[in-house]
Amino acid sequence: MNTGRCLCGGVTWVLAAEPFQAFNCHCKLCRKAHGTAFGTYWFFHAGEIRMTGGEDIAVDYRSSHMLVRKFCGACGSVVPYSGEADDQHAIAPGGCHDDGRPSDCNIFVPHGAPWHEVTGDLPRHHDYPPETGYPRVEEDPVPPPPPGVVRGWCMCGRVAFETTGPYGSAWNCHCGRCRRGRAAAHSSNALNDLRHLRFTQGVEHLKSFRVPDARCYTQAFCEVCGSKMPHVDSERTIAIVPLGILEDDPGIRPEAHIHVGSKAAWHVITDDLKQHDGASP
Ligand SMILES: [Zn+2]
Ligand SMILES: [Zn+2]
Ligand SMILES: [Zn+2]
Known part of the structure; x- marks a missing residue:
């Protein structure tokens, strides 16, 4: 049985199936949510991620009109949430699992961090993979910082x-x-x-x-x-x-x-x- 948990162990879940898709996302919001180079998301049909503890301490955050993210309010780890724009899918962060499905592709690659180079043979997408049908997303440019900052x-x-x-x-x-x-x-x-x-x-x-x-x-x-x-x-x-x-x-x-x-x-x-x-x- 593939179990997942946050850093503090307060939020726990069980995967009742194999994910049907796995992405590494390099977009800025995912980098901030995880604090690292990319987030890895595993996609399931609704009901295939069974929460076994801590739903009361998980906090919702709407990061776009399409997506409400979730994190553990005690330790900050990203925890499972519903898919973009629908409740038909559920998403688990691969990082909370030791074993599981290797990623299929890298998405939002041009949005990636300047300090991280995407390497390897996985397909690379400009934004969402075409088969998802999700709209293209642009990031607003940010004015440059003062020198040395x-x-x-x-x-x-x-x-x-x-x-x-x-x-x-x-x-x-x-x-x-x-x-x-x-x-x-x-x-x-x-x-x-x-x-x-x-x-x-x-x-x-x-x-x-x-x-x-x-x-x-x-x-x-x-x-x-x-x-x-x-x-x-x-x-x-x-x-x-x-x-x-x-x-x-x-x-x-x-x-x-x-x-x-x-x-x-x-x-x-x-x-x-x-x-x-x-x-x-
Ligand atoms: Zn470490
Ligand atoms: Zn936690
Ligand atoms: Zn904030």
Whole structure:
């Protein structure tokens, strides 16, 4: 039985069938929802995802006229929701599952992050695959940032921040916590000095979840829309920034895949970044 859960374990579900379709979506909203390079969505017929716990703590967020997303209100992980523009389909985030169907294609590829290169042989679509019949989506251009500033804001726009110093190392982490927290194949995080980060609005909407048995593993998110936000670690004076939330190019690229030993079985790494079974040496 293929069971899924969010990072905190409060929201749980069971897949009663194999997905009939699986996409990696690179659009900006999905990047913000997951805080990483792309979201992987598995599509089911209505009723094939059976919620087994936590429906009362799941929060709805309407990100477009077609789509109401859902996330765990306690930890911020994306959790299953109904399909676009209809209730005939249900969607589960592949990242919350260790095993399952490999992705069929990459969608919204030209909308992808400047710091992430799409590699591999899967078909690539400009927006939705043609067979879905969904309309083409354009993203509104965003005015450029002031020189030296990298901005980020959540899907709902309530929480915004900027960084004004160079980013340190960045990596794609495949550990079980990152996969469930981001509800994605892997997290893509970069470090910055705490003094370089400034929240410009909406800190009152920031929520964070610290994994109880972890030394410092914390996921920060907007309580209204569930977008992943920088986690401020004052003890280590660093900010851990989910690259997917950024509006501007941070100028760095993930340098390696880490915790590849814990990678999801359904995910295939196709780029030539270094791979480490555990943490970066
Ligand atoms: Zn949760
Ligand atoms: Zn928000
Ligand atoms: Zn990790």
